[in-house]
Amino acid sequence: MQQFAKAEDYTKQMWRPWKSGDVYAPHDLSGAEQKKWKTGRTAPQTDAFDVLGINPINEYKNYTMMSEFMTEMGRIKHSKLTGLRPVNQRKIAKAIRRAIGLGLMPSVHRHPLVVKNSSPTRFSS
Structure with missing residues (x-):
């Protein structure tokens, strides 16, 4: 029971959403590294x-x-x-x-760089 409570306490301190298969180094579990994940996700407060x-x-x-x-x-x-x-x-x-x-907005917008890099015969009429 104590081990379960201890593990639960550790998971509450971790802000990074760890998934199975993630590779991490020991410094990833430090407080400073975890703080980066906590402050990195800021959602706008007002609409x-x-x-x-x-x-x-x-x-x-x-x-x-x-x-x-x-x-x-x-x-x-x-x-x-x-x-x-x-x-x-x-x-x-x-x-x-x-x-x-x-028809007030284009349904497919081609970025100028995409049009420039494509073949010139494709868009000529």
Whole structure:
């Protein structure tokens, strides 16, 4: 029983999510190294749409705002990257899909470097 309590106490002190098969060195278990993992995961505390009082669905015509929530390749960013709460993340995704459906935003965005490195005959008409 004491060993179980001791193991439980150690797992509470570790901030890094260890998985089976992970390789680690003894210094990875030190307090300073564990502190890096604790401070490394900071999520935004406030949602931008809640602060501004904006409904994301109504902003489907605002290309500048919609492009902030998309990657260079045209995919919708994850909520971990946007910092939006789930309700607003779904609304912004719906607004982006609506803008793409109406033709206000490109459905597939080609990054200039991707177009430059591709074969020139492929995109010529």
